[in-house]
Amino acid sequence: MKSLAILVSALLIASPAIAQQRSADRPDQKGISADEAKRDAKDSLLTGKVKSALAADVGLKTLTGINVETNAGIVTLKGRVDSEENKRLAEEVVKKVDGVKSVDNRLAVGGKKG
Numbered sequence: 879m880k881s882l883a884i885l886v887s888a889l890l891i892a893s894p895a896i897a898q899q900r901s902a903d904r905p906d907q908k909g910i911s912a913d914e915a916k917r918d919a920k921d922s923l924l925t926g927k928v929k930s931a932l933a934a935d936v937g938l939k940t941l942t943g944i945n946v947e948t949n950a951g952i953v954t955l956k957g958r959v960d961s962e963e964n965k966r967l968a969e970e971v972v973k974k975v976d977g978v979k980s981v982d983n984r985l986a987v988g989g990k991k992g
Contacts (some may be wrong), residue, residue, distance in 0.1 A: 885927040924977045928953055935971050938962070944968060944985065951979035958986045 925948045932944060945955040953972050959965050969983045 906947050917950060920977070921950065924948045924975070925952065927975050928972050928979065931975050932968060935967065937967055946972075951977060952982060953978050953980070954982040954984060956984045958988060960987070962987055971992070 925946050926945050930949070932946070943959055945956045947954045947956070953975075955968055955972065960966065965983065965985045965987055968985060969981050972978055972981050
């Protein structure tokens, strides 16, 4: 439980940095509307919530192989998991997170790449 609290704290601390990085990636920051900035902030927060939900699920020991991206409430999962069951489980966990509109599950099943 202590590990989960530490993970959630770290994600909350990292969320503003992620949002700043997204803004920095855009060449003309003055061209960003308030709506876009708001959506980016919501997406960053949702990404943190999704990562926390995945970390909290005991069955997902392959968390280190899952990358999470969020765009307008659509969550994309990328990376590798060790079984079809974990791929399915990851998608189910993400769908239950408040704010997720849909899940694009691009997780590959199998051993390490290389």
